[in-house]
Amino acid sequence: IEWTRVHDLPDYVYFNHSIHVAKGVGCSSCHGQVDEMPLVYQASSLQMEWCLACHREPEKFIRPKEQVFNMKWRVENKTREEIAQGLELKAQYHVLDERTMTSCSTCHR
Numbered sequence: 001i002e003w004t005r006v007h008d009l010p011d012y013v014y015f016n017h018s019i020h021v022a023k024g025v026g027c028s029s030c031h032g033q034v035d036e037m038p039l040v041y042q043a044s045s046l047q048m049e050w051c052l053a054c055h056r057e058p059e060k061f062i063r064p065k066e067q068v069f070n071m072k073w074r075v076e077n078k079t080r081e082e083i084a085q086g087l088e089l090k091a092q093y094h095v096l097d098e099r100t101m102t103s104c105s106t107c108h109r
Contacts, residue, residue: 006040006041006042007031007042007046009046012108012109013107013108014107014108014109015107021068022065022093023058023062023093023095024062024063024064024065024068024089024093025054025058025061025062025063025068026063026067026068026069026070026071026073027068027069027071028071028073029054029061030043030044030046031043031044032044033071034071035071036071048107051107052102055098055101055102055106056098056101056102057098058086058090058095058101059083059086059087059089059090059095060075060077060086061075061086062086062089062090062093062095063075063089064089065093
């Protein structure tokens with residue numbers, strides 16, 4: 001089977017999977033429900049504005065580390081408990097402040 005690259009970021013974009021996994025970003029957050037794809041496709045645009053939405057408010061997207069590889073895990077951010085959990089995980093995982101997370105040099109090197 002010939003391998004075809006699905007996610008191809010420009011050379012000027014620095015991306016490290018390990019920091020995202022360590023900070024509680026789940027695979028399906030960026031890659032979509034690959035467990036349900038007969039043929040893998042790009043589920044998200046991966047354009048700068050898309051990434052910045054998470055970098056601006058990571059508490060809406062991070063999850064418990066034991067759920068990072070769970071393709072079915074979802075957070076709705078609708079209840080006080082869900083919002084509080086996101087903020088708690090953000091602090092627990094030492095996620096940087098918005099200014100640092102949205103600094104050009106965070107992703108462009």
